[in-house]
Amino acid sequence: MTQRHDSAPITIVGGSATGLFAAERLARAGRPVTLLESADDWSPEPRTLIVTRRMRDLLGEVGDRSVVNAISRFELVTAGRTASVALSEPDLIIERAVLVPGLAELAVAAGVDLCMGSRVSGLTATDEGVTLEVGRRGATEERKATTVVGADGSFSRVARAAGWPPLTTVPLVQAIVKLPSDLAPDTARVWFQPDDTPYFYWLIPESPERGALGLIGEDGPETRRCLERFLEQQGLEPLEFQAARIPCYTQWVPPHRRMGGADIYLVGDAAAHVKVTTVGGIVTGFRGALGVADTILHGRTSAALPRLKRELDWHRLLRRSLDRFSEQDYELLLDVLSPGAKGVLGTLTRDEPASIMLRLCLAQPRLIVLGLRTLLFASPRSPLAS
């Protein structure tokens, strides 16, 4: 990695959660930052997201403003079993359409030059850095840069132009529904139905009246069909749909490359900073953005990045086991969830997968047998499991 002069300008491509967060960090440290975002204004589509309390530590007040609800209990459901896990500290439900404008406000206050309606279509290497082709108001402009951060999502133009291989993605579809009367607004319900999805269905209340019911699948149209069938089975009417393809973390993507005379970095979905157990990318995306911003500022790889890699690797190992679970395996899992094991699940967050696995196995050694049996002997149900 080349060490640059402290005041060298930085160009960020993509102005959603992770791009704005990285931009604000860099500008606050005194670096001139330009952010190029293809959308014309800061009104992202509404999206209901569940995050761990760690988001608060990372974002503080701007994160708090986007919180629309808090979840203090998870209900886990299989065809024949139900288990309930109480959280010692609640998970947070946030609204992206509130979070992103809040982050944009902070970025502007820190001095970031936000260029809306600016779509990057390519990067060309030069001896001095790179030239970005930017489509703006029907014309194409060229911009020179020596440090570029790609925060442009799952199908990152920056990543492709700089030679990173395309990411494996999976479809996520959720419907906003009226909350059923048997679900308390502080309880999220999760159904394991491995015939439909190696992941799970969820229903996450965003208020006492409404919730987001969704699933992650493998094939887009089939995932949508599964969701519609499930809504019908549950007697729930979709009020609106939210969908996108989410990157899957299949292996660590080193977030830095040289291209011509420039340093190129990736953050967030562009770098597949996504926990593949639950396919959550907000908290891990912010942590990757923090790691990349610190790397740029200090000229050496931030310790946050190897830490994030270890954590994402643990999630991948867990996913490999879960992808092989049959309905009977899930039933066994719920049967053996002792009070001690539930205590572990309720106390630790999904951001601590290694500690969760270790302490779960100590609390209920039968889980070791279940995990090893599925990993070693069961057939994978999705390509991610292999």
Ligand SMILES: Cc1cc2nc3c(=O)[nH]c(=O)nc-3n(C[C@H](O)[C@H](O)[C@H](O)COP(=O)(O)OP(=O)(O)OC[C@H]3O[C@@H](n4cnc5c(N)ncnc54)[C@H](O)[C@@H]3O)c2cc1C
């Ligand atoms: C329906 C849904 C529900 C989800 N639920 C959860 C959840 O509950 N918990 C959780 O943790 N995660 C969840 N996720 C995942 C989470 O939303 C993402 O991981 C996170 O938003 C990634 O943020 P990002 O900034 O890296 O990328 P993105 O949000 O994809 O932002 C990329 C930005 O780059 C811009 N852009 C793209 N290409 C260009 C270009 N060529 N030039 C300029 N700009 C460009 C786009 O307009 C966009 O603003 C969910 C995702 C979906 C779709």
